[in-house]
Amino acid sequence: MTGRALVVGGGLAGCAAALELARAGHPVRLLAAGPGATAMTGGSLDVAAASPGVPHLPWRDPLRGTALATDGRLGFLLSGASLHPYTRLHGAGGRDELVAAARDAVDRLRSWLAPSQLGVEGDLGTNRLLPTAQGTLRITDHALSGPAEADLTGSSRVLIAEAPGVEGWDARGCARTLIHEIEALGLGPLPVEVVALRRPLSRGAQTAARVAARLDGPDGDRILTEALHGIGTAGEVVLLPQVVGLRRTRERLRGLATGGRRVGEVIAFPPHALAGYRLQCALDAALAAAEVEVIRARAGQVRVDGERYRVDPAAGQSFPVQEADALVLATGRFVGGGLVAGPEGVREPLLGLPLSDPEGRRVDGIPAHRSVRKGYGNPQPLYSAGVMVDEELRPVAAPGRGLWAAGEWIGGFDPARERTGLGTALITGVAAGRRAAAHLDAGAP
Ligand SMILES: Cc1cc2nc3c(=O)[nH]c(=O)nc-3n(C[C@H](O)[C@H](O)[C@H](O)COP(=O)(O)OP(=O)(O)OC[C@H]3O[C@@H](n4cnc5c(N)ncnc54)[C@H](O)[C@@H]3O)c2cc1C
Structure with missing residues (x-):
């Protein structure tokens, strides 16, 4: 009993x-x-994202100046944030124990989400560069399907899709800020352009959730394929707002990744976010x-x-x-x-x-x-x-x-x-x- x-x-x-x-x-x-x-x-799953202004969450090693991923950041967190829950749990065991616990927990999460075909992409040893709807960059370790496919790491050009009618989405504003972020972080050269979709995703002014629900319908895959026809070539990333369905997001984005291009969603915030x-x-x-x-x-x-x-x-x-x-x-x-x-x-x-x-x-x-x-x-x-x-x-x-x-x-x-x-x-x-x-x-x- x-x-x-x-x-x-x-x-x-x-x-x-x-x-x-x-x-x-x-x-x-x-x-x-x-x-x-x-x-x-918003769409990232931050074990420990880099946080500007927080000394124990740097994205560069403060002494060596080299890029630092989450497995390294966690060492700074353990020594710099004594009351953080990670430190309470693993302060005595140290960084390796915390890294192992984080890997194990992410594996558990993957197993729970897999039947719903929601992926958790990433690892603790690599920074992912995830753009937000506002054009800022989140430097983090993991992301959920949708924003995960928008990782800018290794891409040769960023194409931000105009999607007229999708409420809260400003492709030009996103591009302006993103250009500055890339420059400020020294990530260039990485050109950023705004592109027009071949057909609209929304019927007039609609919330992201409504557009996503429409794209879940029987015509959804065709609408997305036609809208993105001929946009982006090998090595390029096409950014969309969070509209690629309330379900089957990963499968659809993978289906759209043709000819070596990738298609992903930006990190977004309520009421324009569907990742949560x-x-x-x-x-x-x-x-x-x-x-x-x-x-x-x-x-x-x-x-x-x-x-x-x-x-x-x-x-x-x-x-x-x-x-x-x-x-x-x-x-x-x-x-x-x-x-x-x-x-x-x-x-x-x-x-x-x-x-x-x-x-x-x-x-x-x-x-x-x-x-x-x-x-x-x-x-x-x-x-x-x-x-x-x-x-x-x-x-x-x-x-x-x-x-x-x-x-x-x-x-x-x-x-x-x-x-x-x-x-x-x-x-x-x-x-x-x-x-x-x-x-x-x-x-x-
Ligand atoms: C707008 C926003 C965007 C964010 N974006 C990100 C991101 O992109 N990446 C990231 O890593 N983190 C992000 N975060 C932080 C992250 O979402 C939270 O840290 C995390 O979800 C907290 O989870 P939780 O289970 O502790 O709490 P919650 O998700 O808040 O869950 C609390 C639960 O407790 C229930 N509850 C409360 N009181 C009672 C009660 N008396 N009886 C019964 N049930 C009760 C609530 O109903 C709810 O179900 C974001 C947070 C916000 C607000």
Whole structure:
């Protein structure tokens, strides 16, 4: 007889924890109030992207001046960000242990997404150069199908497709900024041009999601083939907004990669991004395939009774109280709903746990109007607010031995500046799920 496992949070961190528990043979329930940050992601999967202005996430080795990929960056992160979740988990084991854990977690993610034909391309030893819709470049390690195919590394020319009618897409603005980025980073010569598609992708003004839904229809492949006919030759990359279907994106982009050209999507942001939606759909399919029981509702409070946890429904929710011997909390931050801000300050609603910034200073209970950054260019303290954890990912101030934290809910890093968002969710989600499974295997309670 196995103890009961419960995960709260249905973003990447919660799904990863639930899927690892299920893989270990434990029946698992997952409570999810709705989409969080995972469903909004732009398209890169950053284990540790280079971040301008963050010394521990450089893209060049500060001493040698040579290019630095994520496997090297993680060494700087471990020594420069003592409260980052990666450092909490792998600070003692060092960079090689963290790199191995990241590789293993990405392999797990690939296996969950493969049945939905959503790919995770890249590796920790190579920088990928991914253009955003605004024309800036993200220097990172992994990307999801769509933006993954838009990697500029090794390309001879960038062709940015005008797609009149697709809301939020400005090919010329994207090109102008991209030219400056390429020059500023010393990546040239790499010509950038704007090209007209042979036929429109949208019917009048339409959102990216509507265009993508149309391209999922029976004529979608033909429309794309005709629109891109004769555009781009060997070595060139054609950039589109995120419109290449809500599903089968990788298959279509590969089908369009004829004559040595590549076709990919730029990294985009809500409401013009579909990468997060595709990711969330693929994760939900993986939960169903693993027979994880999903309750789509909001938890209100977690109570601790000895070694057992009881999770009450939030006001207006009607599920029965959930009991668990192993509980993983992966409720995200402000976007996900794991932290809330009000006139009385920021707070963690499920257990009322203390919240800290990356220096370990308490930030809960400080009214938002007093949580101001020290000066222009300095980090905003609330962006890094989160629950502090020990080396086992147990929240330091939480009662009991059967509770683990995962994802953005964990403090010690600022996802807006330190580009480790989905990587942190994945690596801590896998680790929390495995620890919870080991706890149950050991006979908890
Ligand atoms: C606009 C945007 C773009 C981004 N782009 C990128 C990118 O390109 N690459 C990258 O690596 N990272 C990116 N990030 C960061 C990344 O998306 C997040 O770091 C990551 O998705 C966090 O995952 P999570 O599972 O911890 O939280 P979330 O995805 O926020 O999930 C939290 C979950 O908890 C649930 N929840 C919360 N409270 C409760 C409750 N009381 N009861 C039940 N359920 C609850 C929510 O409903 C949700 O399901 C981006 C973030 C944003 C906001």
